Amino acid sequence: MADWVRLCGVAEAPKVGAVMELEANGRGVCLANVGGELSALDNLCPHRQGPLGQGWIEGEAVVCPWHSWEFHAKTGVSIYPAGERVAVFPIRVEGEDVLVDIEG
Template sequence: MTIDHWTRVCRVDDIPALGSRVVVRESGNLALFRTQDDAVFALLDRCPHKGGPLSQGIVHGETVTCPLHGWQIALDTGTARAPDEGCARRFPVRVEGGDVYLDLS
């Protein structure tokens, strides 16, 4: 289902609390993250450091720690926490009635 340029991808409950779910795309998989407070974020499923799968990382607060080398990536911006530098592409997310929508444009 699409609303304007938003695409419904799942329900919030389909994403484990403090976990992630992968959205498979030809142009690169996305990782949807859910915080303890049910906030949902979407990043390209690639750490800016060595391309590790962020979806396999540990979510804490509004941060995910890459499983390969421990880089901490802010879920709201995709930016690596200092002293590391880099950025994972972020995608806008909207939650309505428990449904998660992504802006993939």
């Protein structure tokens, strides 16, 4: 069942090419802006739980700040190394708020 919760205000969301670490219902969320489109990923890198929201954007990928694993911002599928994935949460803008469905 969808469980939409407020992640942040639209005005606070990351600008194009930036990522941000946030929390929704006690769960860490990495909010990324690739080409003007926001996407929300699980903040914990599957490698050693690095904080993806403290990383950076390269192309369409979020890069983990600890050992540079890369995950596609929209799908969560890893670009480097192959065969890994992080959860991607549905996201929508409602009025001035960015909402996320952390149940996915």
